[in-house]
Amino acid sequence: MLDPRIYRAAFLPVIAAVVVLMFSLERAPEPLEGPISAPILKGRESARIARSLADLAPERSPGSPGDRAVANVVRERFGAVTGGELGVQTFETSYEGETVEAENVILTLPGRRAETLLVVAGRDSEVGRGATTSAAATATLLSLADILGSSRHERTIVLASVSGSGDGADGVRQLADQLELERGIEAAIVVSQPGVADREPPFVFPGHADSDSAPATLIETAAAIGTVQFGRPAYPTDAWLELTRLALPVGVGLGTALADEGIDAVTVSGSGERQPDPGSSAPEEVSSETLSMAGNTALNLVLTLDQPTASIPTDPASYLKVGDNLLPGWTLRLLALALVLPSLVAGADAWLRDRRRNARTTRRSIPWVLERALLPLAALLLIYLIGLIGLVDRPGFPYDPGLFSAGAAGPVALAAIALGVALTALLIRPLRTPLGVESQTLAAAAGIVSALSVLGIWLVNPFLALLLTPAAHVWVLGARAQGPPRPIVIGTVALLALVPVVAAGVEVAAALDLGISAPWHLLLLIESGQLSPPLAVLGCLLLGGLVSCVVAAGADSGLEPRVDPVPLRGPGGYAGPGSLGGTSSSLPRR
Numbered sequence: 001m002l003d004p005r006i007y008r009a010a011f012l013p014v015i016a017a018v019v020v021l022m023f024s025l026e027r028a029p030e031p032l033e034g035p036i037s038a039p040i041l042k043g044r045e046s047a048r049i050a051r052s053l054a055d056l057a058p059e060r061s062p063g064s065p066g067d068r069a070v071a072n073v074v075r076e077r078f079g080a081v082t083g084g085e086l087g088v089q090t091f092e093t094s095y096e097g098e099t100v101e102a103e104n105v106i107l108t109l110p111g112r113r114a115e116t117l118l119v120v121a122g123r124d125s126e127v128g129r130g131a132t133t134s135a136a137a138t139a140t141l142l143s144l145a146d147i148l149g150s151s152r153h154e155r156t157i158v159l160a161s162v163s164g165s166g167d168g169a170d171g172v173r174q175l176a177d178q179l180e181l182e183r184g185i186e187a188a189i190v191v192s193q194p195g196v197a198d199r200e201p202p203f204v205f206p207g208h209a210d211s212d213s214a215p216a217t218l219i220e221t222a223a224a225i226g227t228v229q230f231g232r233p234a235y236p237t238d239a240w241l242e243l244t245r246l247a248l249p250v251g252v253g254l255g256t257a258l259a260d261e262g263i264d265a266v267t268v269s270g271s272g273e274r275q276p277d278p279g280s281s282a283p284e285e286v287s288s289e290t291l292s293m294a295g296n297t298a299l300n301l302v303l304t305l306d307q308p309t310a311s312i313p314t315d316p317a318s319y320l321k322v323g324d325n326l327l328p329g330w331t332l333r334l335l336a337l338a339l340v341l342p343s344l345v346a347g348a349d350a351w352l353r354d355r356r357r358n359a360r361t362t363r364r365s366i367p368w369v370l371e372r373a374l375l376p377l378a379a380l381l382l383i384y385l386i387g388l389i390g391l392v393d394r395p396g397f398p399y400d401p402g403l404f405s406a407g408a409a410g411p412v413a414l415a416a417i418a419l420g421v422a423l424t425a426l427l428i429r430p431l432r433t434p435l436g437v438e439s440q441t442l443a444a445a446a447g448i449v450s451a452l453s454v455l456g457i458w459l460v461n462p463f464l465a466l467l468l469t470p471a472a473h474v475w476v477l478g479a480r481a482q483g484p485p486r487p488i489v490i491g492t493v494a495l496l497a498l499v500p501v502v503a504a505g506v507e508v509a510a511a512l513d514l515g516i517s518a519p520w521h522l523l524l525l526i527e528s529g530q531l532s533p534p535l536a537v538l539g540c541l542l543l544g545g546l547v548s549c550v551v552a553a554g555a556d557s558g559l560e561p562r563v564d565p566v567p568l569r570g571p572g573g574y575a576g577p578g579s580l581g582g583t584s585s586s587l588p589r590r
Helices: 004-009 012-024 043-056 066-080 131-148 170-182 216-230 240-249 254-260 288-307 329-357 365-372 372-389 409-429 440-460 462-479 488-497 499-511 516-529 533-552
Strands: 084-096 098-109 113-122 155-162 185-191 204-205 266-269 319-322 325-328
Touching: 004 288, 012 329, 043 066, 043 131, 043 170, 043 288, 066 098, 066 131, 066 155, 084 170, 098 170, 098 488, 113 131, 113 170, 113 254, 113 288, 131 155, 131 185, 131 254, 131 288, 155 325, 185 254, 204 216, 204 254, 204 462, 216 266, 216 288, 240 319, 240 329, 240 462, 266 288, 319 329, 319 372, 325 329, 329 440, 329 462, 365 372, 365 533, 372 409, 372 516, 372 533, 440 462, 440 533, 462 488, 462 499, 462 533, 488 499, 488 533, 499 516
Parallel strands: 113 155, 113 185, 185 266
Antiparallel strands: 084 098, 098 155, 204 266, 319 325
């Protein structure tokens, strides 16, 4: 039975965590000041180059003759830059199940200092002619090389035309590995789809691969420059949106691959994170106006970061922007931990007290809860299995969602998972409760498993754990002194406890324009390993704990209701001679 005094007292650290959070706000950094005068990238010239590249090589899959033809053009243009160092990096990548040889073409512009600014553009196109995307990005990179190569620099600037920019982004990963060995990369700028006609924000955005944030100074500077160039807010965001991207660090594109490699990267794009429809990537669709906006955003960002006084502080490692202030991520980590502890402490207290009273039956409660977790664990095992046998694709992270639709394999895979869960349910009979174990004991065991699951998630991703903390407290309803409510009530509360994480998933799906295919891409993220196996297993244990909370409410132990004895204190507790009253003794005293 829940002891409400212990449960309430365990919330005292939450108050302290909230106070710390309130006094930890710090002023957001100001954008770095750009140079007094800067050259201008001409969008019409870049558009002409983009169209010519798309006409030269309409098919540019990684390692294809078209990809090599464009690489030759880039190599020739880079080689003509005075003072630049030309380099070529060859590597093997996979395309449509086959191993192909691709190459990165690299131009290094030496600077006075060892710190390196990296500018990256994808060259290949897996679907369509890619005139507004990879061809336009390559054209922008060539224009940047012409402009930057004609002046001296404070920092070393590396411009790279990469292949293998599809799922897994092998090209940029190979590039990052090589550059990290040779020199430190202070920041990376990715040019993506700069030639689209229909412009949609965000026009600048960081890569999303883990629970760390891109440096605030880098993002503020890029957003300020992009807002001026595009005439609209370049990075519209709020604290909730930033929290969702930290809790669910899923992104697309080369910037996300660089972030996954530990490099601070920002992407300059003409139309958000997702690639446009292949039908809008014909040469006649290239917009010189958008090319001018995106190209000058990248150019001014490079020139601003290249100034002698420019520096990019990396503290705090993670944060939320609240108005004009930054809320450090460590305060949210502390708050999430404080919110989990009351459930764990009170659940352990209730379960241990029941165990002292009846150890034989109580010890069966936690294995019973873990048995309920076999339902989601069976689904997880089947997801990995259908990936191993090739029923669904296993894309590398990051990947373009447009290239991995569900198709005919999607319904088959989902049906196989549903059938496996149904067979598991027939074996374990999830609605069955062990005889002789009271519902409050089962609820306390479910609370322990749920709280430990959220605590494990906190160790992997504290921001996701923060969204899941309500789920750790559902068991409290089933362990009340007045008895549990009906199972449907607890089931409703359990669903409401998952609303924060579901809302975060909807927010991320909307940002990536996934629509109703979001569950399918969740499956692919599990297959690709972006949702790590430990995190997936902990999530299954949490779901098992919630199911146990609901089932425990309908448990029938077969025992008489337990009534705690009322302690008697003072004279009323005496039951010896004379306790019921009577006359004095007539015998003479001696």
